[in-house]
Amino acid sequence: MNTLIAITGLGIFCLLFEILNLRKAIIPITILGLLGVLALNYCEFGTEQSYYNNMIAVSKFSTAFSSLFIVLTIFLVALSHNFYQNHPTKISDYVAIKVFLLAGAVAMVSFGNLAMFFLGIEILSIALYVLAASDRLNIKSNEAGMKYFLMGSFASGIILFGICLIYGAMGTFDITEIHESALSAELPIWFPIGLILMIIGMLFKVAAVPFHFWAPDVYEGSPALTTALMSTLAKVVAIATLFKLISGMNVIASLENQDLLHTFEVIVVIISIASMSVGNIMALRQVNVKRMLAFSGISHAGFMLMTLLTVSASAGVLLYYTAAYALAGIAAFSVILYVCRDQDNEDITNFHGLGKTNPLLAAVLTASLLSMAGIPIFSGFFAKLFLFNQTIQAGYIGLVIVAVINSIISVGYYFKLIIAMYSKEPNQERTGRPFLIYATAVVSIVLNIALGLFPSLVLDLLK
């Protein structure tokens, strides 16, 4: 709770900086502020409390994920410095929006009431719509913002409709009360229908097949930093929220009572397989790196959805997977930001010869791609390992084999980029060593490898 208040306060501060004319100091102060929030959040870890009539419920799950979100936001804010160099007048807006977005994200994993959940999702989404369209003179960015807004508000509508139906069935918005009454034998059919609508809305936010069509266009059109935010922070928030909804509302037990569990599992398996396969196969053909990472994100969403099959045991696995994926994503995007800062597109040709001109950044990008592909010692490998282990334990060996085949396919496009960096001749001069980009890239990849070397640190948090 304190975390949420502190984040909101920090956001307001960021807006005040504009008035106080302290634009130059905004990035360092915000990073320091967020570090303070992280410390605050760390202190809350392990306590179980609810605030304001159970509107907000702080638990291990919520604090652990909030910490991840805060870390990701720190990286994203650090990257803002160079990205918005050409628009110095608006930088406090951009930073403030990111901080508010974080507030929405934290609300989404610590809600105790469906109203709070919806509030969180809207804070996050509206901030994202604005950021997607933030390059306002660029027609592509406008298109991305518009597309995202239309599709996103539609999804929000569906979620809201689902919440209403659940209220109709249960007579309450409160998660703990729903949790209890979800087990009663006589549930109106509105409850599962409402659930389906909410899950559909969340799958849209996660960008899982078949609700993924917005993702590639929006990712490609948005400014690169926004894409970084969407593919790391926003995706992680959405999947964590979906997980929390399903575990918080006791969906599994309730569906089992009504003999619907099997259907639910079949649907999850199908969506997960479809997301992995479609994402990977489409990514093979992309030449734009942002678009490629969008499809790769869709396939990773498929992997993360596998945790929904073992909700009771896999919170730690999900946390680990999201952390590994998001850290690799941040590292990859910081290199993309550096390479494509003066380009009007993010095509693979821009990366030619990066291994010669910038060995360090090329190594970071290689490491992050290897992590996403699931090569050992990077945390991406352990994430997949724990996930597969969990899923085989639950008896879905077929699903794991499909996931393994998909991992192999994914090597094809990740390595396309690696090959471009190391075996093609450089086609442009790359000057300047922006400190914050370098620092973000190196720190995030080091964190990624550290997670790989000591997986228990994160994995055992949610026991």
Place this chain on the structure above:
Amino acid sequence: MNVSTILIILLIGAFATYFSGDKLASKVALLFSLAALGCSIVLLNNYNAGENISVINSWITQPKISFALNADGLGLAMVLLTAALTPIIIFSSFGNEYKNSKNFYALILFMSFAMTGTFLASDGLLYYIFWELALIPIYFIALIWGNGDAEERRKAVIKFFIYTLAGSLFMLTAFIYLYQKAGSFLIEDLYKVNLSACEQFWIFLAFFLAYAIKIPIIPFHTWQANVYQKAPTVGTMLLSGIMLKMGLYSVLRWQLPLAPIAAKEYMYIFIALGIAGVIYGSIVALRQKDLKKLLAYSSLAHVGLIAAGSYTLTLDGFRGAVMQMIAHGFVVVGLFFAAEVIFRRYETREIEEMGGIRAQSPKFTSMFLILVLASVALPSTFNFVGEFTVLYSLSQVNIWFAILGGTTIILGAYYMLRMFQHVMLGETNSKAFADVTLNEGISFAVIIAVLLFFGFYPKPITDLITPSLENILQVINKN
């Protein structure tokens, strides 16, 4: 002092090489690889004296994964092979200039680190991690420092990477499945799991996919010749000398004991695949015009025979296979080095364009001849000991296997000697052939000395490996 010391030396060596700069890199790498060799010899002594040099530490609690390195005779033999070949390979590259040599040599040491780890790991997951780690350096070595057209090289290397990764991911699935049954990744616990015949069949197949691609066994060999040809010679030596032994070693250590029923039931099929590799490799080698490709196919033939020996599930088969692994490791490194020595002078790998070297460099010719004869398993070389034992074990299973497998010696003699004739004898080449330098001579001399010494006196190696092979056989035959 325990076996992790070797790993630490090699890992520190990789970093030290990277930070020592381009000029010193090769020497620093050589120094660290020699240190690792010294360390492994000391450890061998300690092991023979009965000391416990294994390590076991818990690493991840849930799922239970340990940092467990177990050194038995078989593992140590393979570690010694790696530790002995790495300095030779590094030393043999002193005559070449590499761009960014600090990265190059650091990757070689890192690869040596990962391969040593693979031979030592006794926790399934740790083993898998080392196994995969070894793939990354060789990928970059072949991609960045390889030769030939860049576009073709890219294709060959990415094919190799995806092939091997695909195979090993199925092995990972098998490991996870076994973990569900055993509750631990430790090899002792995995050995104890009782699986039905059907489960064993799938486990066996998953492992087979990983190893058949790495070794390579027909029909999974298609990546091999191209990568051997395109990779820099150092990479080819690492691949053929040590890395493919990872696959063969793993067959003995992991695949057969984990799925013994399947191994017995389908023995004939897998021996037949190995023998098919022998015949196919030999026949294709006959037609090769590129020296490196010819050696690649001859390697395919020899490795097929080793695999067939391992699948016989007899002590002789195992022993012959391990000895032949070591012998083949040395001889193939020597032969590829000879190809490199010729390339340094003639700038070509086409057999047609060579010839008449004997008249100009008798020293090189005689060394090359010894290597060629060792490769065709002439008695008194180490290869003869290995190959003969394997053929003997095959004859115990079925005499036809031995007869067909024996073609490796006949056909091998034919294509190797024909190659020797074209490359070394005949008309004097218009281009001059400088005599071997001291550095090159030392590398050759070491390899030849090892091959001849163990050819006459293989007892130290058989004594080292036999007890652990007997243990493995015991696990296989327990049910």
